[in-house]
Amino acid sequence: MTEHPQHGVKGVYYGGDWVDIEDCGKVFNVDEKQCSGCDFQAPCPRSRSRYISCKNDGSYDVLIIGAGCIGAAIARELSRYKVHTCWVEAADDVSQGATKGNSGIVHAGYDDTPGTNRAKYCWPGNQMFAQLDKELRFGYQKNGSLVVAFNENDRKHLQELLERGTTNGVQNLRIVEKEELFRLEPHLNPKAIAALYSPDAGNVIPYEFAIALAENAVDNGVELRIRRQVTEIETTDKGLFRVKVDHWEPEHYMKTIGRAKVPDMLTNWLQIAACVVLLHFAGGVAELWSLPYDGQLHMAAVVQWLGFSLLIKFVGNKPVTKSTPVTSLIEKAGLPEGHGDKGKVDVEDMLVGGSGSQKVMSGEVVNTEWIRCKYIINCAGGYSDKIARMIGDESFTIKPRLGDYILLNRNQGKLVTRTLFPCPDPKLGKGVLVQTTLWGNLILGPTARDMHEEGARTMSPASIQEYILSKCKLLVGDFDPTETIHAFAGARAKSSRGDWIIEPSEKNPNMIHVAGIDSPGLAGSPAIALNVIEILKNAGVKMDPNPIFKPNRAPIIIPKEGMKGLKFGPPGKNDSDGSNKDQMAQNVICKCEKVTELEVVTAMRRSLPIDSSQGIRKRTRAGMGHCQGDPNNYCCEARVRAIIARENGVKIGEVGGRPWPATSTLSERWIGEAEKKQLLERMKKA
CATH class of the missing domain: 3.50.50.60 (FAD/NAD(P)-binding domain)
Incomplete structure (x- = not known):
């Protein structure tokens, strides 16, 4: 095992422990008869799962x-x-x-x-x-956590946390002193004197x-x-x-299928028509849409789904087919967004899906x-x-509390092994932390901005970044803020x-x-x-x-051993038609994260509906690497959108992209030298 292993790179984390790639076949890969997600089905209907329950x-x-x-x-x-x-x-x-x-x-x-x-x-x-x-x-x-003390008052608080944890039934807690602490985490701030260690x-x-x-x-x-x-x-x-x-449904989809707002009366008539179709073809449809428990089919729910499907069929545009070349779809996909404020997410949007909410997506x-x-x-x-x-x-x-984060490149993850906390604040909770992620990135944050307080609500992006950097610098002083690749926020539902x-x-x-x-x-x-x-x-x-x-x-994600068995190339060079698993397993779609076409297609053919590159991004990491889907690097977002269009049999315009800026505090998706310099100055100022 390497010193700082990364999930999917020469092995995986499984059940809390690391498994080398040569052992993955014994424990990580599964018997197709004993698991879900192995049957490689056709993609889901739009905006719903296949089954009606x-x-x-x-x-x-x-x-x-x-x-x-x-x-x-x-x-x-x-x-x-x-x-x-x-x-x-x-x-x-x-x-x-x-x-x-x-x-x-x-x-x-x-x-x-x-x-x-x-x-x-x-x-x-x-x-x-x-x-x-x-x-x-x-x-x-299972990497463990450390609550770090920097003075004697902090040390007293460690003892309080230890006693509180014991009362709560938490096992294996102990306080480690400075010598052991720096053996565990050599990059800690030299002023640290002790820590509460929770290996679980x-x-x-x-x-x-x-x-x-x-x-x-x-x-x-x-x-x-x-x-x-x-x-x-x-x-x-x-x-x-x-x-x-x-x-x-989102604006880009409605425009692509060529549908203006349809009166409820028309929708009702289409549902009635769908009912006639269903009755006529009951045998075949019932077999396809049978319930998992008793094989029975509920008419009204299927009528509702078929009504919308027919609406799309009769009013919408002709979809693409499997034979449509991926390269032609990529050309139509257009470049991903990475500039401006269109799509900015506010707190109210975050309560109902953030960048995936109805308002943000018009x-x-x-x-x-x-x-x-x-x-x-x-x-x-x-x-x-x-x-x-x-x-x-x-x-x-519910009183939303916003937590802002800064995400650094994988080359920064080696600085820490365990999750590092300062002693918690009585009002704001656990505080700003430094943590390596499963994929080897370093994550800094979060803030704790209560949205009912004006000062917290109106903090500028620069102030947010400076706050995070200053707090994290107290824990680990030698991370490089110019390696920032992403920034985001989440709204916690405090009651x-x-x-x-x-x-x-x-x-x-x-x-x-x-x-x-x-x-x-x-x-x-x-x-x-x-x-x-x-x-x-x-x-x-x-x-x-x-x-x-x-x-x-x-x-979904297949562990990889370096470049072994992978083929890299521009769009069209190694692309398949979606039928050859071996070819798809070799074809790299996202160069930074080594995401293959097979991983994208596997996600598409699972049981959840996917119709955007953001959905694939969360499942395969395509576009999450250090270039963040830079079209000048490998144009992975357009490639993913093309595969989604091919798999779903739809026009490329029906496939959503990654929104920008969403909740980011960065000025652009692909930060330049000027913004890197600003981050470095904010780090020094802190």
């Missing part, structure tokens, strides 16, 4: 609102049972909220106040990650974790619909919820759906208080109660709030999901085992 009367047992890591963990646990589950997400993909913009730390739980929900769920959740990763293969590194802390890529959970949940029978914004909740005389959901509502269900699980993150108010529940308010809310609503106990889940929510998510299952069982939900449940998921 409702009952014969069109209703569902459970509706999950929100597809971050909390919703994904709950969906995956529910998929173990024969429970008819619908899952809706307001954004254009899973993991587009706080899950996309956090540190990815699997905290141990020593910082949480005893007796709180944070303390109750963090350590148990931490202990579940090794097994989860062995099943789902999202990549989990770890890290994941948070969106890859959520995607793995979501894929497995959907593979096992959960129905997912994205671009669905909940706008109203009613109750029926039969005790069911009736949930109004707006289905929207989305248009194309259909209104009504979902009937017995139970609602409200894990809508920053929007969860608004969901609660739809049933008259005003018991909590007015000051703790996580995991309980049935007092207004209607059939709505279960899983709200206000801020840090360390990712660590606690698997344990929270188990508790939600118990709440549902106690409420009377019948939990018969799902006979087709498969706990294992095949990985």
Whole structure:
């Protein structure tokens, strides 16, 4: 094992530990008969998963609102049972909220106040990650964490954290003195005197974790619909919820298919026409869209989907085919965005999907759906208080706290091995940290900007960067800020109660709030999901085992050994038509991260709908390297968009790109020498 291994490079992190590439075949690769995601299916319908999971009367047992890591963990646990589950997400993909913009730390739980929900769920959740990763293969590194003391007051606080962690059940905690500390982390600030060491802390890529959970949940029978914004909740005389959901599509897509806004009457007539088509071809369609549990098909839901499909077919443009050359599609894709302020994301947007939200993407509502269900699980993150108010529940308010980050190149990851914290601030929490990621980058941040405070809300990008650099410099002084490749932010859903809310609503106990889940929510998510299952069982939900449940998921990313077996070249040189796996496995699409065509196609043919390069970026890392998809380097974003168009059989204009600037504090996506100089000056000033 190398000193600082990087996931996917000559091996992988699996179950918390490192596995060399020669051993991956024994433990990391999976038996196709025993896993989900191995069958290489056709891509999903637009904005939804393939399966429909409702009952014969069109209703569902459970509706999950929100597809971050909390919703994904709950969906995956529910998929173990024969429970008819619908899952809706307001954004254009899973993991587009706080899950996309956090540190990815699997905290141990020593910082949480005893007796709180944070303390109750963090350590148990931490202990579940090794097994989860062995099943789902999202990549989990148990690298440990250090809370660093610089004076005697800090040292006293370490003792307090140790005692608090012991009360919370956290194991293996100990205080290390200076000599051992610098053996563990030689690049620490020389003024450090001691640290609280938690060897059980770890890290994941948070969106890859959520995607793995979501894929497995959907593979096992959960129905997912994205671009669905909940706008109203009613109750029926039969005790069911009736949930109004707006289905929207982005502006670029609507323009490409040539569709102006269509009156509801036309949509209704098209749905009626779809019903006739369905009845005529019932045999073939029913076989394709059969439910995973009992093979039965619910007419109304399919009519709704076919109605929109026919709308596209009759009003839209002719799609591309598999024979369309990728090179011609790349030429039509255009250059990726990396300048200006179009697409800037504000805090309100971040509560409903950030760069993937309806407002930011100038989305248009194309259909209104009504979902009937017995139970609602409200894990809508920053929007969860608004969901609660739809049933008259005003018991909590979400107060967003913005966390800003700076991401450095892989060549900086060697400076640290463990996650480094300062002693936590009584008001602002764990503080700004320095951490190596699973992929070998160095991540700096986050800030803790409460959006109800004007000073925090109006901080300039320069002030944010200077704050992060100054705090991180106190921990590790020799990182190079000119190696910055990306900057981003996430909005944490802090609640007015000051703790996580995991309980049935007092207004209607059939709505279960899983709200206000801020840090360390990712660590606690698997344990929270188990508790939600118990709440549902106690409420009377019948939990018969799902006979087709498969706990294992095949990985998307293939570990690589240098350049071995790979072919590099301009668009068109090594591209396939999507049918030759061996050819696709050799063809490199993204040079920085060595992403192959096969990895892109594998992601496309999984169980979650993908129609943007951003979706592929989160699953394969295409465009996440040091060049950030620079078109002058390898033009990987256009290449990815071309493959998506080919796989989905659509025009290139229907395929979304990576938004810019989204939440970045950088002036341009590809920073030049002037901005690098500014970052260096801010580092020195700090």
